[in-house]
Amino acid sequence: MNFMTTADKYGVVSEDATLTLERLLPGPIDRIWSYLVNSDLRRQWLAAGAMEQRVGAPVDLVWRNDELTDPPGTRPDGMDEEHRMTCEVLEFDAPHRLAISWGSTGGVTFTLREQGAHVLLTITHRRVADATVLLNVSAGWHSHVDVLEATLRGTSPTPHWDNFVRLRGEYAARLKG
Incomplete structure (x- = not known):
């Protein structure tokens, strides 16, 4: 179930169903950190939601993926205009490490x-x-980080939903391998 080389930007799935995705982004580190912890910046690539910067703090994430790119692309069947999830900050070591709970999974x-x-x-x-869920998580993280990278580089991202659908197909083929 392993796949990916960092050079092609795809995530790697290990035997314990853990996805690892790496991306080299233009710094500095404090700039990237702010896109993780600041709701207004995080909503530009992932999900809004105020975050107290301490372990144990709740985080109510709100996804509005139609607002990530202009145009947004075609939203696939089964995906809602808005999605919400309450998480908890599990680790906080600014500006190097942030861990949060994530639904029924082991966290991010x-x-x-x-x-x-x-x-x-x-x-x-x-x-x-x-x-x-692993298929959607893999394509989801990849497509969201594509938006983040484009934002940080000052370029126009691919329409989010179209990119997500394309990536979901590519991850489906990789996960079968």
Whole structure:
């Protein structure tokens, strides 16, 4: 069930159904960190939601994926205009590591590591046991990070939903391999 090389930007799934996705982004590290913890910045690529910067704090995430890109692309059947989830901050080590709970999975960890003028963002989404959820999580993180990277580079991202659908097909083929 392993797939990916970092060079092609795809996530890797390990035997315990954990997705790891890495992306080298233009720094500095404090800039990338702000896109993780600041609701107004996070909503531009993932989901809004105020976050107290301390372990144990609740985070009410609100996804409005139709607002991520203009145009948004065609929303696939079964995806709502808005999605909400309450998470909890599990680790907080600014500006290097943030971990939050994530629904019925093992949670998500964001790790930032400086590499010269760039920052390596590593997203680790642990224990996504359901195959359909894993497929959506893989394509979802990849497409959301594509929006983040375009935002940070000052370029126009691919319409979010079209990118998500394309990536879901590609991850489906990779997960079968």
